[in-house]
Amino acid sequence: MYKQLLAKLIIAIVCFYGFGDYSYAGDELNCVLCHKFRGLSRIDKDGKFRLFYINQELFDSGPHRRNKCKDCHTDINKIPHDPAKKVDCTQECHMVEPSSTEKFSHKSVAKVLSKSVHSPVDKNGKEKKFKEDYPGCKDCHDQPFYRPFSIYKGQLKAGVSKRGISRCKSCHTRGDFAEDFYEHVTTRLRKSRFPMETIEACAKCHQDKAFQERHDLDDVVTTYKQTFHGKMIALGSERTPDCLDCHVVEGENTHLIEAQDVPTSAVYKTNVQATCRTEECHSKASAKLAGFQTHVTYDREKYPLQFYMLVGFKALMAFVLYFFLLLIFLELLRRLFPGFSFFKEKNNNSGDN
Ligand code: HEC
Ligand code: HEC
Ligand code: HEC
Ligand code: HEC
Ligand code: HEC
Ligand code: HEC
Numbered sequence: 001m002y003k004q005l006l007a008k009l010i011i012a013i014v015c016f017y018g019f020g021d022y023s024y025a026g027d028e029l030n031c032v033l034c035h036k037f038r039g040l041s042r043i044d045k046d047g048k049f050r051l052f053y054i055n056q057e058l059f060d061s062g063p064h065r066r067n068k069c070k071d072c073h074t075d076i077n078k079i080p081h082d083p084a085k086k087v088d089c090t091q092e093c094h095m096v097e098p099s100s101t102e103k104f105s106h107k108s109v110a111k112v113l114s115k116s117v118h119s120p121v122d123k124n125g126k127e128k129k130f131k132e133d134y135p136g137c138k139d140c141h142d143q144p145f146y147r148p149f150s151i152y153k154g155q156l157k158a159g160v161s162k163r164g165i166s167r168c169k170s171c172h173t174r175g176d177f178a179e180d181f182y183e184h185v186t187t188r189l190r191k192s193r194f195p196m197e198t199i200e201a202c203a204k205c206h207q208d209k210a211f212q213e214r215h216d217l218d219d220v221v222t223t224y225k226q227t228f229h230g231k232m233i234a235l236g237s238e239r240t241p242d243c244l245d246c247h248v249v250e251g252e253n254t255h256l257i258e259a260q261d262v263p264t265s266a267v268y269k270t271n272v273q274a275t276c277r278t279e280e281c282h283s284k285a286s287a288k289l290a291g292f293q294t295h296v297t298y299d300r301e302k303y304p305l306q307f308y309m310l311v312g313f314k315a316l317m318a319f320v321l322y323f324f325l326l327l328i329f330l331e332l333l334r335r336l337f338p339g340f341s342f343f344k345e346k347n348n349n350s351g352d353n
Contacts, residue, residue, distance in 0.1 A: 031076075032069075036054065073087060074091070090107045093105065120134035135205065165178050195238060206219075207221040220294075223297055247265075
């Protein structure tokens with residue numbers, strides 16, 4: 001009798017502590033116990049300020065909330081810690097990817113990235129020049145960009161509409177299954193960044209003068225901002241193409257950006273028309289429209305036509321401006337000195353008086 005009761009009690013305790021809802025799922029090692037303090041920081045050897053504070057609310061609303069701290073910080077094993085290694089974004093974690101049933105990792109992204117123009121090694125596995133200029137995951141993903149899909153009743157929460165979940169619940173009745181999957185999909189129904197944020201992410205490298213010289217590339221960001229597309233985006237449009245819309249083939253992995261001379265690139269000469277011709281953009285784009293140049297610099301050798309047109313227009317502007325300025329000046333003179341003349345008229349004075 002007592003034995004049975006005791007057994008029940010033990011089971012109850014085990015259930016409560018063993019399978020109960022942790023206040024914080026990713027943190028079975030109590031990392032947040034210390035890392036929740038805002039002041040947890042120091043100045044390191046090089047004088048750089050390092051913040052070790054973890055904002056739990058932010059972490060809990062991010063995509064890695066179901067990861068344990070140690071999934072990523074694999075080398076933190078004791079307290080006080082040894083200096084931590086950089087986190088490897090491609091390591092496997094405890095989760096399983098349902099379509100393949102393999103352990104989840106971002107290796108697939110790294111694989112695509114290695115085939116793109118942003119890979120630091122070339123086709124033959126040889127390191128490219130200036131390899132530190134090539135972006136790693138954290139160069140582009142430097143802050144959380146999660147923008148809920150919020151057309152429904154203007155709400156800014158994840159998901160199209162919480163009411164939509166009631167449909168899923170008709171069949172998926174257990175736990176948070178419906179919520180998790182619903183949000184998983186619907187938060188990704190639009191780009192995660194505002195177009196201007198995407199442009200700024202690319203601009204970190206591509207607008208840098210020294211970078212452009214090292215890689216013999218044009219200032220694509222400034223020139224893009226001068227075009228109609230760039231101006232629309234500056235005005236807040238989200239329908240206008242940003243860098244990704246033109247440089248990633250529709251439906252392809254976002255990470256597959258290729259050089260313009262690669263035949264499968266979205267901006268390869270013969271593919272440009274198809275790139276313009278998406279449902280959302282210029283569905284009837286002609287070859288002529290596709291000839292529109294997004295990144296024209298006024299470089300005499302590269303774009304002679306544009307260069308001389310610019311010179312021509314500048315000359316015309318200057319001529320018109322200075323011509324009318326001169327007219328206004330002469331007019332002003334006449335009004336200030338109505339009787340003034342360079343040429344003395346001989347008979348004027350004697351006749352009238
Ligand atoms: C007892 C308090 C405490 C606990 C528990 C704790 N940390 Fe820390 N952690 C610190 C302190 C203090 C620092 C700053 C150390 C320093 O000044 O170098 C730090 C620094 C770090 C750093 C940066 C270290 C570096 O050298 O770059 C990482 C990463 C980190 N902790 C991860 C974790 C993880 C993951 C866990 C849980 C497994 C954890 N911490 C648990 C106190 C703690
Ligand atoms: C999805 C992977 C991932 C998870 C999960 C994760 N981190 Fe991090 N963490 C990173 C990355 C990436 C950095 C940036 C520094 C780097 O590249 O190593 C970082 C940086 C840090 C730093 C600052 C270290 C520094 O060098 O300035 C601390 C402290 C830290 N994490 C603690 C934690 C704690 C505590 C948790 C659990 C609540 C956690 N992390 C969960 C990936 C992760
Ligand atoms: C050249 C910049 C760039 C680099 C480098 C890069 N990414 Fe991305 N990544 C992006 C962009 C842009 C998106 C799509 C964002 C959008 O559509 O709004 C994206 C999307 C993703 C997504 C999907 C995010 C989601 O929740 O929907 C994952 C996962 C991802 N990247 C992981 C990685 C990893 C891991 C690496 C390193 C191996 C990496 N990325 C390197 C630019 C980059
Ligand atoms: C009419 C009943 C029904 C409704 C409504 C429904 N589902 Fe399902 N769902 C199923 C069935 C049955 C399966 C299993 C199908 C199979 O394996 O082929 C499934 C499978 C899934 C899976 C795949 C699970 C896995 O691990 O492979 C996901 C994710 C999912 N549903 C999410 C949702 C979401 C989100 C909604 C609401 C937008 C929803 N479902 C609405 C019946 C439904
Ligand atoms: C960390 C720096 C860095 C960031 C951030 C970056 N790139 Fe690059 N990008 C490079 C380097 C390096 C090259 C290769 C230049 C070369 O081949 O010499 C390159 C090449 C390119 C090319 C090919 C140019 C050609 O030869 O036709 C395109 C297109 C491109 N990047 C677009 C983007 C876009 C879009 C983004 C933002 C999502 C971006 N890049 C972000 C460093 C960066
Ligand atoms: C409207 C489509 C479009 C948009 C938007 C766009 N590009 Fe381009 N990009 C092109 C085309 C087409 C080319 C091929 C050369 C040309 O026509 O100028 C190109 C060429 C490039 C090159 C190679 C330039 C060189 O010097 O060889 C880079 C790098 C590049 N783009 C990066 C970007 C970045 C970064 C952005 C965002 C700020 C961006 N592009 C926005 C269409 C676009």
